[in-house]
Amino acid sequence: MAPKGAKESRVKLSLRLVPINRQVAWDIVAGRCGDEGRPVSAAAAFRQILTRNDGSGEGMATISLLESGKPYYVRVFSPGEVPSDRAGYGCANLSELP
16 A cells, blocks of 8 residues: 555555456455455445456555554455455455555
């Protein structure tokens, strides 16, 4: 995560070792992985990722400024399914850049 101006954060998600040519949805959520929290922005802010032939892919989003010191996590799931920490492909806690 990196600040983008005074009111926005820019987020980049890099995926590795994902099945090739797979469409993947993702979002950023307030809380810790497993909390089943609410996304910090609308789903439209998080463009889906199509993985490449080497199983990698990247996605970027510009969202409302994330609060320093507050926990957030990224959730990865199949497009068309309801985002869930337990039913998706996985989730991971985020940390601030030093």
